[in-house]
Amino acid sequence: MAGGLEYGTECFCGDVVDIETAGSTVRPESECKTVCPGDSRFYCGGGSRLTWYAWSLEDPLYKWTYASGNNAGSYKFFVPGVVVPLMTTVGVNGKITFVEKSGTGPPNSTGAFELDPSLAGDFSKAWRTMTGLKTDVFCAAGMTLPDKVGRQINVGGWSGTSTFGVRLYWPDGTPGAPSVNNWQENAAEIKLQRGRWYPSGMIMSNGTMLIVGGQDGSNGAPVPSLEVLPRSGGVIDMEWLRRTDPYNLYPFLFVLPTGEIFVGYYNEARILDPVTFETVRTLPQIPGNVNNPNAGRTYPLEGAAMMLPQYAPYSDPVTMLICGGSTNGASLVTDNCVSIQPENPSSNWTIERMPSQRVMPCMTALPDGTFLIANGATKGVAGFGLATDPNLNAVLYDPSKPVNQRMTVMANTTIARMYHSEAITLQDGRVLISGSDPQSNAYPQEYRVEVFEPPYYLNGLPKPAFTIENKDWAYGQQISISITAGGSSNMRASLLGAVSSTHGNSMGQRTIFPGFSCAGNTCTVTAPPDAKICPPGWFQLFILDGPTPSMSTWVRIGGDPAQLGNWPPSKTFSKPGI
Numbered sequence: 001m002a003g004g005l006e007y008g009t010e011c012f013c014g015d016v017v018d019i020e021t022a023g024s025t026v027r028p029e030s031e032c033k034t035v036c037p038g039d040s041r042f043y044c045g046g047g048s049r050l051t052w053y054a055w056s057l058e059d060p061l062y063k064w065t066y067a068s069g070n071n072a073g074s075y076k077f078f079v080p081g082v083v084v085p086l087m088t089t090v091g092v093n094g095k096i097t098f099v100e101k102s103g104t105g106p107p108n109s110t111g112a113f114e115l116d117p118s119l120a121g122d123f124s125k126a127w128r129t130m131t132g133l134k135t136d137v138f139c140a141a142g143m144t145l146p147d148k149v150g151r152q153i154n155v156g157g158w159s160g161t162s163t164f165g166v167r168l169y170w171p172d173g174t175p176g177a178p179s180v181n182n183w184q185e186n187a188a189e190i191k192l193q194r195g196r197w198y199p200s201g202m203i204m205s206n207g208t209m210l211i212v213g214g215q216d217g218s219n220g221a222p223v224p225s226l227e228v229l230p231r232s233g234g235v236i237d238m239e240w241l242r243r244t245d246p247y248n249l250y251p252f253l254f255v256l257p258t259g260e261i262f263v264g265y266y267n268e269a270r271i272l273d274p275v276t277f278e279t280v281r282t283l284p285q286i287p288g289n290v291n292n293p294n295a296g297r298t299y300p301l302e303g304a305a306m307m308l309p310q311y312a313p314y315s316d317p318v319t320m321l322i323c324g325g326s327t328n329g330a331s332l333v334t335d336n337c338v339s340i341q342p343e344n345p346s347s348n349w350t351i352e353r354m355p356s357q358r359v360m361p362c363m364t365a366l367p368d369g370t371f372l373i374a375n376g377a378t379k380g381v382a383g384f385g386l387a388t389d390p391n392l393n394a395v396l397y398d399p400s401k402p403v404n405q406r407m408t409v410m411a412n413t414t415i416a417r418m419y420h421s422e423a424i425t426l427q428d429g430r431v432l433i434s435g436s437d438p439q440s441n442a443y444p445q446e447y448r449v450e451v452f453e454p455p456y457y458l459n460g461l462p463k464p465a466f467t468i469e470n471k472d473w474a475y476g477q478q479i480s481i482s483i484t485a486g487g488s489s490n491m492r493a494s495l496l497g498a499v500s501s502t503h504g505n506s507m508g509q510r511t512i513f514p515g516f517s518c519a520g521n522t523c524t525v526t527a528p529p530d531a532k533i534c535p536p537g538w539f540q541l542f543i544l545d546g547p548t549p550s551m552s553t554w555v556r557i558g559g560d561p562a563q564l565g566n567w568p569p570s571k572t573f574s575k576p577g578i
Contacts (some may be wrong), residue, residue: 001061001267004050008034016054024050033544043323045554062404064355070458073394075413078432079120082127083113083433087142087502088422090394091171091466092150092538092554093179094118095434096424099154101138104437104445111137115449116177117426130169132183132317135162141201141250142500143209143507146536146558147565148472150577153209154183155229156196159217161187163195167230170574186572193227193235196298198249201507204274205531207562208232212242212263213251222246226277230567236277243267247296247328252305257318259532262342264305264322265360266296271342284348287338289327295334302382303334304363304504305390306371308399309494312515312526314533317341319399323373324358324504326381333357333378337397337407355409358391360503362423365432365511366454367494367549371397372431373412374452374494382419382503384439390416393451414448416443422501427540427552429457438496456547462486465544468522474525475534481523486545493525495539496552508537524551531558 002019004012029043034050036044046050055061067073083105085098095328096115105111112130132164138158145151164187173179177561196214204210209229216223224241227234241248248265256262261272269283277405288295297303301438303325307318323337335357338435341347347446360376374407394410413433420437430453436446464486497510512534515526525541526535540550566577 001055002052004052005036005044006050008037008044008045010045019052026044032313039226049188056121062353065326065408067255067408067410067455072209072411073396073455074411074453074458075394075433076451076453077421078451079126079448080123081434082110084420084437084445084447085156085422086137086420087140087500088424088432088434089142089144089157089500090424090426090487090498091152092144092176092498093171093173093181094427095171097169098154099133099137101158102136106320111267114179117432120161127135128179130182133167134185135165135187137165137167138162139198139503140165141199141211141507141514142502143201143497144205144500146155146203146538146556146577147560148556148578149556150538150556152500153201155192155201155211156199156214158197163197163214163217164191166190166192166568168573170576182573184573186570189570189572190568193225193231194225196223200251200253201239202253202255203535204261205255205535206274207536207558207560207564210253211247212253212546213265215246215249223402230562230564240268240270241265241402247298247301249299250302250503251298252322253507254307254320254407254534256343256560257310257314257532257534258343262320264320266300266301266409267294269340269342275547281345283340283342283363285441286322287336287349287351288325289332289334292327292330292332294464295325295327295332297322299503300382300386301326301328302360303479303505304373304506306363306365306506306509307511308339309511309513310533311513312478314529317343319567321371321397321399323354323363323397324361324376326359331379333359333380337461339548349382350403352404352406355395355407356393359387360419361419362417362421362501364423364425364501364506365496365509366431366501367429367496367540367552368456368509368544369400369513370495372423372452373397374423374431374433377418382421387418387438388442390443392416392417396427396454402496411452412435415446415448418443418501421446423502424499425496426451429454429542429549438461452499456549459548462542464491464550465547466543466550466574468541468555471553473555473557475531475558476529477527479525479527481525481543483518483521483523483543486543488521488523490546491518491523492516492547494542494544495557498538498540509535514538528558531561534558
């Protein structure tokens, strides 16, 4: 790592190899004649001259691990695609919904499909064409509801009526068995209060849905407000969204263990009261690049965000992680991740350099508590034809390691995954990689679907297995499971929230390691204690034997406190009840 100063106040950072690549030469110290403004005893470069410094301590500032063989994971072709998806969602029926923006596929496309991963080896059976979408889902938000059947909801869209869209799907069928339900939509009966293009959505601790931000259709005026579904009062204007438009789209939303709401947008973050939505505290500005501290993290300067794992007994503050992004103007892509513990009033952002620059990354939580960073580009910003040089490398982020030693360079893909790509974790622990719609002559629309196989999938160790009867958990409840494969002495459990993946935003993401104990082959999982630690919803339950996860089972935690099972009040929509 190296840094340099020119003209006294201009600062540059990079690596020693950058100096060599540029063909620069060492010049006499006497040619650096500009006095440092902070200390006149020293010179800080000169005209076309850098006074430069290199990190010389024995331990480097950051250490990346370079994995090989099975430890690097592997990209594998999974199934031929039938759609270039805008969004993918893992359903509680074990299948994956793909929705596309209007005009992406052939003229007769319905815009919605469902993939059964268990049938990926038989293309004729793997895909199901879905119907029911009435408006364009282009740049909508998606969530899985905490009702008893795990309906999926998609809100917002591209223009006109689409921006008000509310669309619901009741997942049915099981892996290997047909599904028949379709999307349902009727704008005459249920719609958003404001049209929203590029909004975000989140299930709050009370079980209602928070919808934040967006624009009034394609490149339209900002919609700097939030609203709640089912409708509760009017929209609430947010000055901070108005002020930072258009760089705050698809903001990052998370419920904190205090019950308050973390929101990250552009290069800012704040905590909101969950009732009034007033700002409780404005967090320090999110750091950007060394050459532009105002680099952004949300669309169109698109990065990705995760909440790091929560561990029982949940006494430690949570950490928010944001990786990648880009800058206005020159579109200099970000090469770092930043993290903060927002509940700690004195906390500030920690910067960790990534092995490569990345805009439009996708990040997905894995059952062992690590995070996969994939997809995106090394130049440009998000949008059609606005990025080049795809980043083909995967990176594994392990928060159990020391800061600046958490990233491992993993395997490469051969497929460019640019704008409109996705990554979601399957029930077997692999990561489904899909999409890319850059609308560029350099990079095609991408129909092929891949999986990334993490090291735990390739380690050759036997996979644990379990059975469970109670799949509908109350907070604090102790649930019994039976281990049918693996040794219980080295086991733990993890819970991954149901995710909708689009534009680097994994709506619904949460990783929890609940209390877990075993006596022989009977183990007990203790559900999280309340809706602040764990907002009501659906989670994949994994059992891990050492590093190796089982197939997951879907469980619901916290019930349906907002009674979404009876919503919406319309005959058009099928409702499962409470």
